Amino acid sequence: MYINNCTTCGERCHLTCEWQADANMVRITFAVIRKSQRGYIRLCVRRDAWCRGGCVDDIYGGRRPQMEAMLDSLVAEIRELRANMIAQTGFDPIEHLLARVKSEESMRDKCRRKGLPETPESALQKVYDALGVRIVCGFLSDVYAIRDSIANSAKFDVVEERDYIRHAKPNGYRSYHMIIRSQSGYYAEVQLRTISMDTWASLEHHLHYKKKHGGNQKLIVQELKRCADELASTDVSMQTIRDMIMSEEE
Numbered sequence: 001m002y003i004n005n006c007t008t009c010g011e012r013c014h015l016t017c018e019w020q021a022d023a024n025m026v027r028i029t030f031a032v033i034r035k036s037q038r039g040y041i042r043l044c045v046r047r048d049a050w051c052r053g054g055c056v057d058d059i060y061g062g063r064r065p066q067m068e069a070m071l072d073s074l075v076a077e078i079r080e081l082r083a084n085m086i087a088q089t090g091f092d093p094i095e096h097l098l099a100r101v102k103s104e105e106s107m108r109d110k111c112r113r114k115g116l117p118e119t120p121e122s123a124l125q126k127v128y129d130a131l132g133v134r135i136v137c138g139f140l141s142d143v144y145a146i147r148d149s150i151a152n153s154a155k156f157d158v159v160e161e162r163d164y165i166r167h168a169k170p171n172g173y174r175s176y177h178m179i180i181r182s183q184s185g186y187y188a189e190v191q192l193r194t195i196s197m198d199t200w201a202s203l204e205h206h207l208h209y210k211k212k213h214g215g216n217q218k219l220i221v222q223e224l225k226r227c228a229d230e231l232a233s234t235d236v237s238m239q240t241i242r243d244m245i246m247s248e249e250e
């Protein structure tokens with residue numbers, strides 16, 4: 001708890017701070033509250049702020065605690081599926097896993113791109129990736145095995161699937177996307193991909209996606225596509241090698 005001048009109303013206020021961390025950055029946000037005779041009351045809140053207590057004016061309408069609970073239960077479910085698969089096959093199908101609540105800025109940006117009002121309803125009911133889990137696997141067959149396990153889980157409904165592996169985007173982007181809905185009504189996007197696909201998507205995200213840079217655009221697009229296709233071909237070769245090793249072991 002800090003005492004400071006409120007940046008919105010200018011009054012001397014108590015600040016409660018919570019730090020939001022997501023996969024890419026740590027952002028400092030705070031809610032401003034003033035002590036009243038009945039205890040602490042909210043005085044004003046920064047537009048992009050949130051706090052765990054729920055006194056929030058943000059794009060998620062103060063529902064971050066519930067969203068984080070949903071994300072935790074999704075991650076716990078995936079860990080359980082993973083443990084079952086290791087017990088059955090002796091192989092770990094997951095290289096690594098990331099989970100995040102989409103940042104305020106990114107969600108507002110997405111609402112604008114989709115022509116939606118920047119409201120909690122848009123963020124939670126019209127855009128489906130406020131909650132996101134990215135599962136990175138070693139091999140193509142692991143991607144589809146995890147996909148099957150998630151689809152069969154009783155804890156979530158699968159509402160949409162997009163196979164950008166079999167049907168890559170024109171720019172070369174590959175990944176398997178699932179939109180799932182929890183019993184509590186929250187949507188989450190699960191992205192499943194191999195290490196190669198993840199490497200390409202991360203680099204392309206930095207270089208190109210959403211941003212228009214200078215340079216020879218046509219050549220950049222062509223080269224990115226070529227790299228994506230070469231990596232996809234390597235994924236198929238690695239899968240073949242793995243299948244050969246596995247069949248020899250049987």
Ligand code: 0O2
Nearest residue numbers: 102106110128129162169171173177200201202204205209
């Ligand atoms: P961020 O910042 O990564 O979260 P649509 O439903 O088709 O109108 P939507 O919801 O964007 O559009 O669906 P889509 O195409 O399945 O993309 C969802 C997410 O997949 C994106 O979220 C990206 O994370 C990733 N993605 C999709 N296409 C590309 C691509 O060409 N390159 C890279 N690097 N990632 C991609 P966001 O919110 O757009 O971005």
